[in-house]
Amino acid sequence: MSPAEQSQRSRSTRNGWLLSAPALTLLFLAASGPLLIVLVYSFLTPGQYGNVVWDFSLDGWIGILFTRDIFDGTMNLADAHLTIFWRSVKLSLMTTALTFALGFPTAWFIATRPPAQRAMWLFLITIPFWTNLLIRTFAINEVIRNEGLMNTVLTGLGLISEPIRLINTDTAVFIGMAYVYLPLMVLPLFAAIDRFDMKLLEAGYDLYASRMQVLRHVIVPIVKPGIVAGSILVFVPSLGAYVTPRVLGGGKNMMIGNFIELQFGQGRNWPLGAALSMALLLIVMAALLVYVRASTKGSNPHG
Amino acid sequence: MAERSFEVSRLPGFATVAIAVFVLLYLPILTLVVFSFNSGPSIAVWQGWSLHWYTDAWNNEAVKGATIRSLIIATAASAVATSVATMAALGTTRRAAFGGQTFIYVVINQPLMVPEIVTAVALLILFGVVKQATGYQGLGYLILAHAAFCTPFAYLPIRARLEGMDLSLETAACDLYANPWQTFRHVTLPLLAPGIAAGAMLAFVISLDDVVITEFVKSGGQDTLPTYMLGQMRRAITPEVNAISTALLGLTVVLLTLFFILTRKKN
Numbered sequence: 001m002s003p004a005e006q007s008q009r010s011r012s013t014r015n016g017w018l019l020s021a022p023a024l025t026l027l028f029l030a031a032s033g034p035l036l037i038v039l040v041y042s043f044l045t046p047g048q049y050g051n052v053v054w055d056f057s058l059d060g061w062i063g064i065l066f067t068r069d070i071f072d073g074t075m076n077l078a079d080a081h082l083t084i085f086w087r088s089v090k091l092s093l094m095t096t097a098l099t100f101a102l103g104f105p106t107a108w109f110i111a112t113r114p115p116a117q118r119a120m121w122l123f124l125i126t127i128p129f130w131t132n133l134l135i136r137t138f139a140i141n142e143v144i145r146n147e148g149l150m151n152t153v154l155t156g157l158g159l160i161s162e163p164i165r166l167i168n169t170d171t172a173v174f175i176g177m178a179y180v181y182l183p184l185m186v187l188p189l190f191a192a193i194d195r196f197d198m199k200l201l202e203a204g205y206d207l208y209a210s211r212m213q214v215l216r217h218v219i220v221p222i223v224k225p226g227i228v229a230g231s232i233l234v235f236v237p238s239l240g241a242y243v244t245p246r247v248l249g250g251g252k253n254m255m256i257g258n259f260i261e262l263q264f265g266q267g268r269n270w271p272l273g274a275a276l277s278m279a280l281l282l283i284v285m286a287a288l289l290v291y292v293r294a295s296t297k298g299s300n301p302h303g
Numbered sequence: 304m305a306e307r308s309f310e311v312s313r314l315p316g317f318a319t320v321a322i323a324v325f326v327l328l329y330l331p332i333l334t335l336v337v338f339s340f341n342s343g344p345s346i347a348v349w350q351g352w353s354l355h356w357y358t359d360a361w362n363n364e365a366v367k368g369a370t371i372r373s374l375i376i377a378t379a380a381s382a383v384a385t386s387v388a389t390m391a392a393l394g395t396t397r398r399a400a401f402g403g404q405t406f407i408y409v410v411i412n413q414p415l416m417v418p419e420i421v422t423a424v425a426l427l428i429l430f431g432v433v434k435q436a437t438g439y440q441g442l443g444y445l446i447l448a449h450a451a452f453c454t455p456f457a458y459l460p461i462r463a464r465l466e467g468m469d470l471s472l473e474t475a476a477c478d479l480y481a482n483p484w485q486t487f488r489h490v491t492l493p494l495l496a497p498g499i500a501a502g503a504m505l506a507f508v509i510s511l512d513d514v515v516i517t518e519f520v521k522s523g524g525q526d527t528l529p530t531y532m533l534g535q536m537r538r539a540i541t542p543e544v545n546a547i548s549t550a551l552l553g554l555t556v557v558l559l560t561l562f563f564i565l566t567r568k569k570n
Contacts, residue, residue: 005444009399012398012399013399014403015394015398016394016401017403018394019390019391019394019413020390020391020394020395020407021477022386022387022390023390023411023458024407024411026383026387026450026454027411027413027414028410029451030447030450030451031413031414031417031422031451031452032426033429034422034426034428035422035425037425037428037429038428040521042427045554058347102320102324103324104323105324106322106324108314108317109317109322109473110321112313123563124325124329128329128332130508130555130559131552131555132514132548132551132552132555133514134514134529134532134533135332135335135552136332138335138536138548139331139332139334139548140345140542141536142335142338142346142547143330143331144333148347149347151336152347152348154468178327179327182328198311198386199310202311203313212535215314236418237418238353240418240419240420240421242419242423243514244513245531246533257420257515258536260424261420261423261519262547264424264427264519270428273424274424277420277424277425278421280421281417281421286417287508288416
């Protein structure tokens, strides 16, 4: 490379950084930077009325799993916390499984429509995807609440005499999350299936594979990156969900997101809240790492 | 039944599930919209058509205040986000790949990866300290927070547009002795405009819809429409919330339709 070319190239790189600087500053100020403060706060001591006292302590992190007995100071497993973590993980996995079971046939259906119709079906999935999550939570709430549409119709038809009480149960949160996150599963699955070469199916059937065998041994391995992407896209926000469990689960059926909020409100234990936030972030980062590895490995399956 | 030809791409039961999914996806939203026009106070028992929940919402001072606040925040935040995103998109495309480009992508897209509740808590702590130090309590915090998480949504469509753009027109402008600013102003910017408009619209919708971060960052009396609605849900729900939701839904659909028209690939 000639010196002139080299200097032009370094000028171009410098301009690249300069042009990106305002965006980087904004995100450092109001997105990445504050995360470091949370990390620091997780190692401090709670103040009496919320906030923190600047004394180093590991109690925030220890408090995730253990509680100190107020009489003899011994450590015990915090059952209440474990119940909340277990509920969060369980509901998120169930949500991922249900959205996959419903989303895969839906994505397949859209991808196999004639091209003229496909855009319309895709648009129908995209509208709920961009619709306010609160509005969608509210919509499902109206359907499943005790005096809601579902119970009114079922009682009117004489199928039930007592309303089905779903609100403020784990089941309500599960239904709500599956409802609001379903489009996040369908879109990446569609993208993967859309690229799928249907001739491979003919080849499979020519070799006397049954439909089940074709599904298991031809379709699923090839669209796997889409399956992984959809699962991560549903699992990650489910695990950090705040609005849906708050509206549909009530105060008792908290998930991690609501538990974190509690520490900054009535709980007055900011270091514990900060440690919980960092722990949630670590789990999400681990999930994203799995996604990146799976998508780079699977990006070139048969070409 | 006549024998059907064997279609390789048909998997039994899939179409049924798909249709059921579409019905289940839209039934609650349609219910919400229909009951916003209910004349009675119920969101489950139909009592005839009426627009009075819309006029109630319109005349409700709290709703009016929240609407104006939502629009101010969304306008300011999407303007800031779109400006910085446009510059960053120009800085990260159409030049030789440079070390640190991945770093810039990761920082800009970071709000898409970190759970909202974590960012919300982080901003609660940071802005709490700043509020105490400066005494400033205004909407600036919300605008700053919204601008940050809207930036990736503005950045992605603008970058996509830039990547699909042909450099030859700009090279031609340079050959005709246009200076870099003239080239940008009269060649690049007009070509990029649909991407910028699409990015701004997406940023606006994302800001308008935000609940979690707003709920943690707002000071007293700074409810936006979504946080106002979240507060209302704890009380007895009336179709007024349906009316607000329907109006917000309508606005989202209009903006998204425009977005799709702007980003549609010309064949």
